[in-house]
Amino acid sequence: MKLYITAAVVSLIGLADAIxxxxxxxxxxxxxxxxxxxxSEVLSSQYAVVAGVPLAAVGAAAYFTVFSLAILAxxxxxxxGTLLTLVVLLMFLFSLWLIYLQAFVIQAFCQFCLLSxxxxxxxxxxxxxxxxxARL
Amino acid sequence: xxxxxxxxxxxxxxxVAVGSGWYLTRVTPGSPATTPAPAAxxxxxxxxxxxxxxxxxxxxxxxxTLGSANAPVxxxxxxxxxxxxxxxxxxxLEQMHKEFGDKLRITFxxxxxxxxxxxAIAAASAAEAAGLQGKFWPxxxxxxxxxxxxxxxxDVAPIxxxxxxxxxxxxxRWKKDIGSEQVAQRIFLDSRRGQSMGVKGTPxxxxxxxxxxxxxxxxxxxxxxxxxxxxxxxxx
Numbered sequence: 001m002k003l004y005i006t007a008a009v010v011s012l013i014g015l016a017d018a019i020x021x022x023x024x025x026x027x028x029x030x031x032x033x034x035x036x037x038x039x040s041e042v043l044s045s046q047y048a049v050v051a052g053v054p055l056a057a058v059g060a061a062a063y064f065t066v067f068s069l070a071i072l073a074x075x076x077x078x079x080x081g082t083l084l085t086l087v088v089l090l091m092f093l094f095s096l097w098l099i100y101l102q103a104f105v106i107q108a109f110c111q112f113c114l115l116s117x118x119x120x121x122x123x124x125x126x127x128x129x130x131x132x133x134a135r136l
Numbered sequence: 137x138x139x140x141x142x143x144x145x146x147x148x149x150x151x152v153a154v155g156s157g158w159y160l161t162r163v164t165p166g167s168p169a170t171t172p173a174p175a176a177x178x179x180x181x182x183x184x185x186x187x188x189x190x191x192x193x194x195x196x197x198x199x200x201t202l203g204s205a206n207a208p209v210x211x212x213x214x215x216x217x218x219x220x221x222x223x224x225x226x227x228x229l230e231q232m233h234k235e236f237g238d239k240l241r242i243t244f245x246x247x248x249x250x251x252x253x254x255x256a257i258a259a260a261s262a263a264e265a266a267g268l269q270g271k272f273w274p275x276x277x278x279x280x281x282x283x284x285x286x287x288x289x290x291d292v293a294p295i296x297x298x299x300x301x302x303x304x305x306x307x308x309r310w311k312k313d314i315g316s317e318q319v320a321q322r323i324f325l326d327s328r329r330g331q332s333m334g335v336k337g338t339p340x341x342x343x344x345x346x347x348x349x350x351x352x353x354x355x356x357x358x359x360x361x362x363x364x365x366x367x368x369x370x371x372x
Contacts, residue, residue, distance in 0.1 A: 015153055023160040033219035033249055033338045041220060041252070046288060064153060068146045075142040108252065
């Protein structure tokens with residue numbers, strides 16, 4: 001119960017971050033380029049869009065899904081807890097892929113994308129813990 | 137009550153998320169409401185209070201310029217060909233050139249950031265080498281317009297060679313010039329000028345020696361900045 005509320009709160013951080021990135025992407029207001037490569041290269045890369053939809057928007061939808069499921073789970077809907085773990089694990093794998101892209105393909109890190117990866121990692125840990133306590 | 141509560145919370149968050157996203161996309165591109173004119177109106181109303189123009193050490197001579205040498209508004213851009221915001225700024229600057237014509241002189245300065253952009257030097261060299269045949273601007277335009285086509289490629293040389301062919305360069309000479317001391321020196325001098333003027337990133341734009349804030353580099357805002365500068369020049 002408490003773990004699911006924590007998950008809901010953490011997912012809100014991810015949601016806010018993803019909304020920020022979506023706005024940056026859509027408005028093209030990327031930051032200036034500096035010696036350290038950053039968000040402007042990542043957000044303008046070909047990987048930032050999937051089938052015409054900004055990846056950040058997909059992320060926002062994913063965080064919203066996690067938030068909804070966590071709230072439902074906190075209110076005792078059991079299926080929501082199971083679904084939450086599944087969704088979070090998928091997001092975790094996807095985050096690993098995105099970090100790989102930033103590190104080796106685009107060769108630039110965007111701190112807001114890294115924040116998203118950190119949030120997803122935290123959610124994964126929380127979701128797995130919640131599963132364990134649920135089983136006990 | 138307990139049955140509705142979770143759904144109410146979810147709907148509330150959805151509303152806030154969609155609402156804030158929608159609001160931010162509408163506000164961020166710089167409608168005048170977000171930045172109430174101080175930066176834009178200051179120049180014309182209060183020329184005395186403006187910061188002194190920055191001079192800096194000289195860049196490459198002769199510089200790559202568009203427009204008349206004694207235009208009242210002198211705009212100098214420090215750019216990196218592989219930098220996405222520079223690519224987005226390129227059409228804006230072209231538009232300003234079209235609108236203001238001889239009243240606006242545009243100077244392009246190389247400020248490559250090779251630590252961030254592996255092809256930045258290659259692109260700058262390709263444009264400067266074209267400049268040695270009097271075709272800097274056509275090459276400059278092609279490289280910027282097609283930034284998305286080459287910036288993620290491993291080998292950009294054949295792509296730039298295609299542009300060289302397209303604009304009718306003596307390609308063999310151009311290839312030799314790319315690696316020449318003269319071209320390297322031009323890029324070095326431009327960068328050094330940028331550093332002496334405090335440039336840290338790209339695009340950085342100066343108008344009559346004063347830096348234009350990054351958020352003013354949108355078409356509608358830059359137009360106002362130039363108009364104000366023209367007005368200030370007229371009243372002097």
